Amino acid sequence: xxxxxxxxxVSVNFVLIFFFWFSxxxxxxxxxxxxxxxxxFGRITGLLSAYLILIQLFLVSRFSFIExxxxxxxxxxxxxxIGHFLGIFIISHPLFLTIGYASINNVSYFHQFISFQTSxxxxxxxxxxxxxxxxxxxxxxxxxxxxxxxxxxxFSHLPIYIAIAIAFGHQTxxxxxxxxxxxxxxxxxxxxxxxxxxxxxxxxxxYIFSRHGFVVEKIIKENEGVYSVYIxxxxxSEYKFQSGQYANLIFLQKGMWFHHPFSYSDSFNGKNxxxxxxxxxxxxxxxxxxxxxxxxxxxxxxxxxxxxxSVKNKYVFVAGGxxxxxxxxxxxxxxxxxxxxxxxxxxxxxxxxxKNELKENGIKxxxxxxxxxxxxxxxxxxxLELCPDLSDRDIYICGPTKMISFLAxxxxxxxxxxxxxHFEKFSY
Numbered sequence: 001x002x003x004x005x006x007x008x009x010v011s012v013n014f015v016l017i018f019f020f021w022f023s024x025x026x027x028x029x030x031x032x033x034x035x036x037x038x039x040x041f042g043r044i045t046g047l048l049s050a051y052l053i054l055i056q057l058f059l060v061s062r063f064s065f066i067e068x069x070x071x072x073x074x075x076x077x078x079x080x081x082i083g084h085f086l087g088i089f090i091i092s093h094p095l096f097l098t099i100g101y102a103s104i105n106n107v108s109y110f111h112q113f114i115s116f117q118t119s120x121x122x123x124x125x126x127x128x129x130x131x132x133x134x135x136x137x138x139x140x141x142x143x144x145x146x147x148x149x150x151x152x153x154x155f156s157h158l159p160i161y162i163a164i165a166i167a168f169g170h171q172t173x174x175x176x177x178x179x180x181x182x183x184x185x186x187x188x189x190x191x192x193x194x195x196x197x198x199x200x201x202x203x204x205x206x207y208i209f210s211r212h213g214f215v216v217e218k219i220i221k222e223n224e225g226v227y228s229v230y231i232x233x234x235x236x237s238e239y240k241f242q243s244g245q246y247a248n249l250i251f252l253q254k255g256m257w258f259h260h261p262f263s264y265s266d267s268f269n270g271k272n273x274x275x276x277x278x279x280x281x282x283x284x285x286x287x288x289x290x291x292x293x294x295x296x297x298x299x300x301x302x303x304x305x306x307x308x309x310s311v312k313n314k315y316v317f318v319a320g321g322x323x324x325x326x327x328x329x330x331x332x333x334x335x336x337x338x339x340x341x342x343x344x345x346x347x348x349x350x351x352x353x354x355k356n357e358l359k360e361n362g363i364k365x366x367x368x369x370x371x372x373x374x375x376x377x378x379x380x381x382x383x384l385e386l387c388p389d390l391s392d393r394d395i396y397i398c399g400p401t402k403m404i405s406f407l408a409x410x411x412x413x414x415x416x417x418x419x420x421x422h423f424e425k426f427s428y
């Protein structure tokens with residue numbers, strides 16, 4: 001229902017944008033001058049660019065209406081898919097306008113481009129915004145994104161907000177949404193988009209922060225390079241989350257002001273929150289230096305890697321390395337006696353964490369040591385061998401991205417229904 005409503009809203013706005021464009025630019029399309037036609041298409045690509053940016057704001061706003069329906073992975077996919085079209089439109093906009101006006105004014109493209117910057121109202125700020133967006137898009141290319149630290153990637157996206165702000169005057173100073181009802185409509189959708197972003201990305205976490213006053217209670221070393229951070233605060237029993245979800249944390253300690261997503265590694269207990277973090281060489285390597293009493297900004301809970309998505313009443317959990325954290329949270333939330341099995345893979349036996357908690361829980365567990373025996377990698381055949389009724393269970397997978405992708409595809413090839421396979425890759 002939510003997806004349908006969202007799709008209707010997005011589609012209606014596309015129709016309205018084309019309506020306002022055609023109402024104000026149809027005379028250009030009907031013109032015999034090829035320059036006018038380029039100008040008309042330059043206008044619509046500009047409007048579509050701006051609208052797609054507003055959609056992107058909704059997708060990253062963590063607006064619960066959308067986030068609970070799509071989840072992190074699907075929102076990421078949609079965000080990237082829209083980004084491809086945004087790149088095409090945002091480049092086409094100045095290109096088409098430059099060609100069109102150069103043709104009408106009988107000047108070179110370079111001369112017309114310089115004229116835009118020096119003589120046209122609000123074009124120079126829009127050009128700066130264009131360069132910021134293009135630079136961000138380049139950084140987001142998969143091969144580049146995979147080579148840069150998460151922190152750099154995250155902070156590189158912040159100038160986008162500046163770009164959106166300085167480009168707004170350009171959108172309303174001339175063109176198809178600069179007067180009348182069209183201008184009021186344009187202001188409305190911008191206010192709603194930016195307002196939603198501010199409300200859910202900043203005001204909601206601020207409210208949670210002020211209400212609960214989260215602080216680090218203690219840090220427990222689980223094994224080499226893995227630490228559990230326990231967080232407490234005021235009215236902590238009123239802070240609710242579902243097992244399997246995650247939150248974005250900022251530890252307000254010098255050298256730790258980084259925004260990072262981490263899964264809750266324990267089920268709700270009304271006393272504290274636990275996040276178990278592995279050092280990957282970035283700021284996570286500083287977790288051991290956290291001091292008790294450090295204040296914590298928590299943006300969450302988020303994610304749909306929960307039992308709410310299950311369709312069966314029996315479960316199989318697959319965890320790879322630190323991917324055990326949300327899985328353990330779910331396992332500990334299950335009613336006693338629930339039919340469930342855990343497949344837990346680590347490179348080394350020493351990498352296994354939460355041995356005692358798993359033992360106390362009593363869940364049937366199969367351990368896989370991939371460094372010792374390459375054939376001990378988890379796949380559908382091994383799972384079916386150890387769990388013959390696999391197709392009658394919901395399967396929850398968390399671990400490295402490549403492991404999740406391989407296993408999900410492998411399970412589907414072995415006739416496990418897609419709707420019974422649940423995962424969130426948490427990849428940016």
